[in-house]
Amino acid sequence: MIYAVSDLHGCSEKYKRLMEAIRFCDSDTLYILGDVVDRGDGGIGILLDMMARPNVIPIIGNHESLALGVMKKIAAVPAVSKSLENTTSYTLWMLSGGDVTAEAFCALDRKTQKKIIEYIESFMIYDEISVNGRKFHLSHTLPDYDPDKQIHDVSYLEFIYGEPDYAVPYGSDTYFVTGHTMTMLIDREFAGRIYRKNNHIAIDCGTSFGYPLGCICLDTLEEIYVE
Numbered sequence: 001m002i003y004a005v006s007d008l009h010g011c012s013e014k015y016k017r018l019m020e021a022i023r024f025c026d027s028d029t030l031y032i033l034g035d036v037v038d039r040g041d042g043g044i045g046i047l048l049d050m051m052a053r054p055n056v057i058p059i060i061g062n063h064e065s066l067a068l069g070v071m072k073k074i075a076a077v078p079a080v081s082k083s084l085e086n087t088t089s090y091t092l093w094m095l096s097g098g099d100v101t102a103e104a105f106c107a108l109d110r111k112t113q114k115k116i117i118e119y120i121e122s123f124m125i126y127d128e129i130s131v132n133g134r135k136f137h138l139s140h141t142l143p144d145y146d147p148d149k150q151i152h153d154v155s156y157l158e159f160i161y162g163e164p165d166y167a168v169p170y171g172s173d174t175y176f177v178t179g180h181t182m183t184m185l186i187d188r189e190f191a192g193r194i195y196r197k198n199n200h201i202a203i204d205c206g207t208s209f210g211y212p213l214g215c216i217c218l219d220t221l222e223e224i225y226v227e
Contacts, residue, residue: 002131003224004138004201005215006033006179007061009208010040010100015049017226018215026055031127033179034061034140034160039097039208044104044116051119060123061140061180062160066093068120071105075113097208125159126151128174131218135173141180145170169198177216179204184211194223 003022008015024030032050036058037043050056069089093102105113126139143154143162151170154162166186170176182204184191192211195202205214205225212225 001220002029002031002129002218003215004031004033004136004177004203004218005213006140007035007182007204007207008032008040008043008046008213009035009038009063009097010043010046011207011213012040012042012045014207014213014226015042015046018213018224021224021226022215022217028055030056031059031138031177032056033059033138033177033203034123035063035179035204036061037067037098037101038063038093039100041100041104043101044108047116047119048112051115057127058119058123059127059138059140060120060125060160063096063098064120064123065160066096067098067101067105068117070098070102071113071117071120074102074106075110075117125156129218134175134218135171136175136177136218137171138177141178142170142176164200164202166195166198166200166202169200171199175199175201177201177203177218182206182209182211183214193225196221 036046070093128137139159141162142164143158145165145168176199183195183202186195186202192205194214194216203214203216205211207213212227215224
């Protein structure tokens with residue numbers, strides 16, 4: 001089976017319960033659509049678990065993008081980590097809930113730090129796959145709808161910071177699976193649940209704010225939730 005989940009935000013216990021709930025095994029594939037880290041304190045642990053699973057496919061989110069530059073500086077010269085506190089990149093990361101991730105990252109040995117950096121650098125920007133005759137586009141998010149722009153022309157920043165127009169189908173024969181925007185902000189009726197309308201499948205249910213972690217099976221379109 002092929003699954004997709006997004007915006008784990010350091011909720012490692014929910015991540016573990018999800019893997020148990022779907023009985024994740026070597027023949028399965030799990031796409032994680034960004035924002036693994038920050039807010040919750042288990043982001044580094046989730047990354048280390050993902051690194052050990054070749055059938056987990058990571059797609060980059062804005063939180064990984066923010067973290068990466070600071071992580072590189074810390075890993076290169078650990079002594080400079082204090083001096084980073086007055087830099088714009090560090091400040092933005094902290095304002096985005098990066099303090100717990102930074103603390104856990106600094107506690108690692110330099111070899112493991114560098115492995116995590118290399119792993120994040122390998123994250124895909126998006127992927128497009130077919131499952132049981134259905135086409136899926138998977139990315140952290142998408143920009144506002146522009147009928148004159150092809151998906152391949154979308155910029156990197158739009159793939160990690162964009163805000164889709166969920167009222168508009170982006171394609172007639174493709175499901176667009178994204179995270180980033182909590183479903184309750186799209187439509188309050190979908191608070192804590194996956195939003196599915198107009199060929200959009202929005203799967204950020206707001207787990208770091210106390211809502212369930214939502215996951216979708218692309219083979220069957222079954223929704224799986226863990227508290």
